[in-house]
Amino acid sequence: MYQHHKLNSSRLVLLLKQWAHAQGVQPRPDVAEQLSQWLSTVDAVALSRALHALESTDSPAIPHKQHPVDSRALQAAFQSTRAELVELVTVPPAPVKPGRQRADNTSPDQPDPQAAAEFAVHVARYLALHKQLDARVAALRLQLRQGLSVGPPGLRRLAALDAVLQQMLGAREQRLWASLPGHLERRMAQLRTAHEQHLKAAGRDDDPHRWSLPGGWLHAFERDLQALLLAELQVRLEPLAGLLEAAQNDAPCSTHSAPKTRKTPEPETGMIE
Numbered sequence: 001m002y003q004h005h006k007l008n009s010s011r012l013v014l015l016l017k018q019w020a021h022a023q024g025v026q027p028r029p030d031v032a033e034q035l036s037q038w039l040s041t042v043d044a045v046a047l048s049r050a051l052h053a054l055e056s057t058d059s060p061a062i063p064h065k066q067h068p069v070d071s072r073a074l075q076a077a078f079q080s081t082r083a084e085l086v087e088l089v090t091v092p093p094a095p096v097k098p099g100r101q102r103a104d105n106t107s108p109d110q111p112d113p114q115a116a117a118e119f120a121v122h123v124a125r126y127l128a129l130h131k132q133l134d135a136r137v138a139a140l141r142l143q144l145r146q147g148l149s150v151g152p153p154g155l156r157r158l159a160a161l162d163a164v165l166q167q168m169l170g171a172r173e174q175r176l177w178a179s180l181p182g183h184l185e186r187r188m189a190q191l192r193t194a195h196e197q198h199l200k201a202a203g204r205d206d207d208p209h210r211w212s213l214p215g216g217w218l219h220a221f222e223r224d225l226q227a228l229l230l231a232e233l234q235v236r237l238e239p240l241a242g243l244l245e246a247a248q249n250d251a252p253c254s255t256h257s258a259p260k261t262r263k264t265p266e267p268e269t270g271m272i273e
Contacts, residue, residue, distance in 0.1 A: 012231035069151035071247040089229040113208035137236045144243045191217045
């Protein structure tokens with residue numbers, strides 16, 4: 001029950017559900033139910049074999065040189081990487097400028113609200129940030145596994161199992177990440193439509209230069225894009241947090257206790273309707 005609650009309470013799941021509700025889209029099946037379909041019978045057999053292989057490597061007949069796990073260093077690496085990635089995705093975007101002088105004499109050196117309203121501009125930035133998240137989190141995950149692999153049998157098995165699961169589920173995860181820009185595009189269209197409907201109902205003229213100001217639909221979309229990236233980061237770090245917690249809980253084998261660190265403050269996330 002606890003895992004079911006955790007899966008359905010993730011920031012990413014809640015955000016996508018709220019967007020879907022605002023767009024009148026029927027929610028997809030339960031997240032835990034979908035995850036249960038990730039492993040086929042063939043995958044289950046492969047996972048069982050991997051688990052047996054891990055157990056055999058820890059046989060008393062096969063000696064291992066065991067070292068204390070430095071959970072303090074692993075904690076520092078986790079917190080540092082997380083803080084850097086939060087900062088990366090929350091940096092305000094540069095103003096969008098037109099590719100050339102437009103018919104209305106908008107200078108190429110000045111921000112262009114019409115250009116900023118094109119989804120292609122935002123998805124390109126999103127995909128670039130997504131790629132950086134992918135690379136940095138993968139490097140940190142490998143670092144944590146290497147830290148655990150020198151420890152006692154339980155932590156070594158956990159590190160090896162994490163590697164097996166990452167390889168087994170990696171392709172499916174990438175397909176899920178690839179679906180997020182579609183959610184983002186629909187969210188942008190929904191915000192712009194709501195903005196236009198509000199203007200029509202109020203009998204007011206539109207002013208593109210106000211789109212990116214607080215209260216504007218494009219400003220709200222920027223906050224939602226940031227919220228999506230922060231939610232994605234949270235999900236990506238969940239397995240790593242599990243590895244770190246295992247290292248910290250193995251007190252007899254850890255010579256360093258994890259320091260108390262102040263949680264990196266996160267900015268206000270996107271406009272949720």
